[in-house]
Amino acid sequence: MSILRNSRLLTGASMATIFFVMATGSALAQTNRVLDEIVVTAQKKSQGLQETSLAIDALTGADLLKNGINSAAGLTDAVPALTIISGGGINGQVYMRGIGNRGATNYLDPAIILNYDGVALARGSATSIGAFYDINRIEVLKGPQGTLYGKNATGGVINIVPNKPEIGVREAGFAADFGNYSSQNFSAFANVPVGENSAFRVAASKVKHDGYNTDGTSDDDRKSFRAQFLTEINDSVSIRLAGDYTDIGGIGAGATPVGSYQRLGLGSFELVESGIALNSGPRSAESRAFRQTILAGPGFGFLNDIQDEWYQSGELWGLNAEIKFELGSGDLTILPGYRETSQDSRFGQPGFNSGWWQDESAQKSIEVNYAGHGSELFDYIIGAYYSDEDISGNNTFNQEFVLPMQEYTVENSSWAVFGEATFNINESTRAIVGARYTEDKKTMDGSIDNFITFCGGLGPSFVTPPGSFAHGCAVPGNLPHFPTLDTPEEAYAFLEDNGWSSTRIAIPPGFLIPLNNGIGQILHAQSTVHETISYNEPTYRATLEKDISENSMMFANYSHGYRAGGLEPTGNSYDPEFINAYTLGIKNTLLDGTLRLNAEAFWWDYKDQQISYFNLSDNGVLQNTTRNVGKATNRGIEVDVTWLVGDNTIVDGTVQYLDASYDELFFSSTTPRDNINCPSTIVGTTSSGSPDLLFDCSGNKSIFSPEWTIKAGIEHTFSLENSMQIVLGADTTYVSDQVGGFNNLEHENIDGYTTTNIDLTFEPLEGDWYFGLYARNLENKNRVRSTQNPLLGVAYVTVGADMTYGMRFGSKF
Secondary structure, three states, X not given: OHHHHHHHHHHHHHHHHHHHHHHHHHHOOOOOOOOOOOEEOOOOOOEEHHHOOOOEEEEEHHHHHHHOOOOHHHHHHOOOOEEEEEOOOOOEEEEEOOEEOOOOOOOOOOOEEEEEOOEEEOOHHHHHOOOOOOEEEEEEEEOOOHHHHOOOOOOEEEEEEEOOOOOOOOEEEEEEEEXXXXXXXXXXXXXXXXXXXXXXXXXXXXXXXXXXXXXXOOOEEEEEEEEEEEEEEEOOEEEEEEEEEEEEOOOOOOOEEEEEEEEEEOOEEEEEEOOOOOOOOOOOHHHHHHHOOOEEXXXXXXXXXXXXXXXXXXXXXXXXXXXXXXXXXXXXXXXXXXXXXXXXXEEOOOOXXXXXXXXXXXXXXXXXXXXXXXXXXXXEEEEEEEEEEEEEEEEEEEOOOEEEEEEEEEEEEEEEEEEEEEEEEEOOEEEEEEEEEEEEEEEEEEEEEEEEEEEOOOHHHOOOOOHHHXXXXXXXXXXXXXXXXXXXXXXXXXXXXXXXXXXXXXXXXXXXXXXXXXXXXXXXEEEEEEEEEEEEEEEEEEEEEEEEEOOEEXXXXXXXXXXXXXXXXXXXXXXOEEEEEEEEEEEEEEOOOOEEEEEEEEEEEEEEEEEEEEEEOOOOOEEEEEEEEXXXXXXXXXXXXXXXXXXXXXXXXXXXXXXXEEEEEEEEEOOOOOOOOOOEEEEEEOOOOOEEEEEEOOOOEOOOOOOEEEEEEEEXXXXXXXXXXXEEEEEEEEEOOEEOOOOOOXXXXXXXXXXXXXXEEEEEOXXXXXXXXXXXXXXXXXXXXXXXOOOOOEEEEEEOOOOEEEEEEEEEO
């Protein structure tokens, strides 16, 4: 009842504010200026932001520079309820209003697509692309965009639009930023005419800072380059060719152990806090010492110190083109693209001694669309899309007593046809209908070899605490702690060379390896997959737009989205997930162009959600697999305002209320991965005699979906003599409590926080150069950004930077 009341109150207050301003606009401040118009191409045509009947946030290149956003992860602080976090190495995870994918392996499809220069980037590593320089704008589209963008856009799309070559313009420029944590960010561009009908544009960027954690983790080290060539063959034909490259180094993200979970009973645990500072990181002396106090199953020995040096090493590069034909009745556009990604990275999340990504992917795609002008009554766009991917991986997740090693190749292909039409019912009313039909085909050949060390042995011989202490499993040297290896042959060589065992006994689902000292046994569990699956699904959209005045539009929208199912090296397969989204919105440009006031109410029905977690695979082994386990309702309201008050002051603000929770959420697991804080029922017994538990987490809050996000900012320009000015800006953001994991555990509760930033810029009125000072996070606190699944019973969290400050300057010439 309180949720509905809050929604109604906010809706009423929002609409009352809008209509009050509309009614009293003439009485408010007068100015000779208007707000700059933001042009977007979210619907594959150029439109003003206020003319677009979509829930969309747009950030210009100037916005990115001012706010220090030089990567996809930086958008987390700029867009309400958007969360982008590291999944280890260069892989990322994206959530929008509670919708996303917690898995990080490169064979899992994302739920929010990054679209770079018209090419959809199919893998989670896309969040590492170093494209945030020489940028025209970033468009964040909220909710399913299946009609024009296809599969895997259930939660939304992030469009990255670089500046394009300008014919007849000779121009260059640079931007530099130096700050604490040895921050050194530099970008530059040059636009050069080539004859009368062509132009060449190049841009480069370097982003580097020391680790925000005291152990050096959560650093950044990226170098990027982009080149484009545009030629206009005649008045109706143009060709633009582009290529980009990103090199990623450094250590990578690091999570701090804030405590460990002590078992109270079956499915019942208590968090014992570590007392370690949040920004300590996993490799600090305190964190490493704490790690060695952890008794880890199923060997039930104390964990060793971290064995390996962690690093991230990745390359992303691509080629793409935009070929346009302006025909009499419309425009034909061809968008071919090719992209490659590779990485060799070692990392520690979520509590691994070391994880090891060794993966590659290559993607070929082409889209052909025709935007036609049928008549004054309607216009339309029709098109076709095809993509083909080759993916390979050799990944290790070393937990010392558990050593899973994946090896796989994947071939994905997808084709689609789509169309969308806008019908002008009358001068003030439009109807938009669109549909897309997609077919996906996925083939995986792979395996996972899992070496699992048991105290005592399998089945009835398995010994758990406190009996494991008397059995000698916790005595150093009595059980093998695996190093980070990547083949079964290396694992067997390790056991034989160190005198642990040379015996293998064939049993389902692999081999039993008894230890020579009789303290324990090792199960080598093998899973394989050699399978092809196919899916097909129509996605669609229907919108009604109504101009209620010359500068105000209301719209109602329904859209249906789909994310394909898939295969995993465990042999597991999972089904597609779906979303139905309903939106009611209003967009206003008021007070003679000095005020933008927009509001949106949304309701998303999300079903068959794909979630990766530890459960019993088909061969009876406890492994991390993806299942369709969730059904959620995400609903809320967002209000955005930008107001030019007089000639020199801009005030802006955003309020988002979000109520997102799981209507149904069921997990099936067993000990020792029964650390799920939800009511459970014993539904059976595993082959080893452990209880098979079904957890009912229905009613829990959706992850990364804060109830309230409130942003407010002000920017004032002080005019000086000699045609100079000072621009002083300040903004603050409040984000309420949210959760970072599905297990409903104590450390997964992320406290609300407030972040305040200030910026001062000195520049000439013409704006061809600038010098500025900034400070971000004036509260000087490390905020928890994400939490890790307590894989080994250890609660890890990642945090953002405390206060950062520095100077920035740049010029165009």
